[in-house]
Amino acid sequence: MSDLTDSGSPITLNKQGAISLIQLNNPKRRNALSREMTTLLADALREAHADEECRAIVLSGAGEHFCAGGDVSAMQAERPILGSRLRIEHAHHIVRLLAAGPKPVVCAIEGVAYGLGMSLALACDIVVAAEGSSMCAVFNKVGLVPDMGLMWTLAQRVGVARSKQLCFSAEAIDLESALGLGLVDHRADKGAAVAVALDRAAAFTRSAPMPIALVKAAYAKGFGSLEDALRAEVDYQPALYLSADHQEGVNAFFEKRKPEFKGK
Known part of the structure; x- marks a missing residue:
């Protein structure tokens, strides 16, 4: 190689x-x-x-x-x-x-x-x-x-x-x-x-990497209808609610600072 x-x-x-x-x-x-x-x-x-x-x-x-x-x-x-x-x-x-x-x-x-x-x-x-x-x-x-x-x-x-x-x-x-x-x-x-x-x-x-990865995957798979897009939200969002990056984003919002995402 x-x-x-x-x-x-x-x-x-x-x-x-x-x-x-x-x-x-x-x-x-x-x-x-x-x-x-x-x-x-x-x-x-x-x-x-x-x-x-x-x-x-x-x-x-x-x-x-x-x-x-x-x-x-x-x-x-x-x-x-x-x-x-x-x-x-x-x-x-x-x-x-x-x-x-x-x-x-x-x-x-x-x-x-x-x-x-x-x-x-x-x-x-x-x-x-x-x-x-x-x-x-x-x-x-x-x-x-x-x-x-x-x-x-x-x-x-x-x-x-x-x-x-x-x-x-x-x-x-x-x-x-x-x-x-x-x-x-x-x-x-x-x-x-x-x-x-x-x-x-x-x-x-500087953006949260996991949502980027999931958005790319969703668009690559394609949406044949509104229902496909809504299903992607159901599949992806609950797991992101539990991520450290989501909590970091929420904390940064209330602390009035820029978030530091780790991809976790």
Whole structure:
């Protein structure tokens, strides 16, 4: 297994206080995801989520771009159906760790977030994008459907009708359009996406971690009706009433101070 703290690794994981910084580190190829990077990214996300000291995750790309998509050079090789199914299912671990893992994930986009780069970004909880950045569901241009959960995550943000249009057309979406559509939550100056993402992540480190984990799990599972949402409240809230963090929040309210949550 690669050392994720090694700056030469195609995926790096470093800590800044209670924030884990995960970086796609193949700038010569605009951080296009190779099979090795897919495996290492899943490893890094599992490590960050399992780290009791980690309260939030920032995902970024090295160099001028976040991620240009999948490694197109690998698409020239023969890909039997069974092997392709296994590789796709392996990559799905990343989507589940981003969208349903217990820690909040903030994506920092510089340059392009195309194809799988867009899939990674929209699987995160918060998206920060810098001036000059763009997104594109480019899959149709190589005769493929969107993968790594993009058909679901895109529709969650822009609705089914708009999602279909973006997937059909494979048109590039600039920052202003992405903000207007709700694909991006916060803008940043060029070169400052990580700094803004760290600032947003820092706010989450001061929040109670157990409710965040449960809210993420509930939204990842999905609500088919109001009754599904009400059932989630019944399932989750009674246990949180008994948590030390809930008592700390109540005490802090009456003592007129900021709570110090421990995740217990």
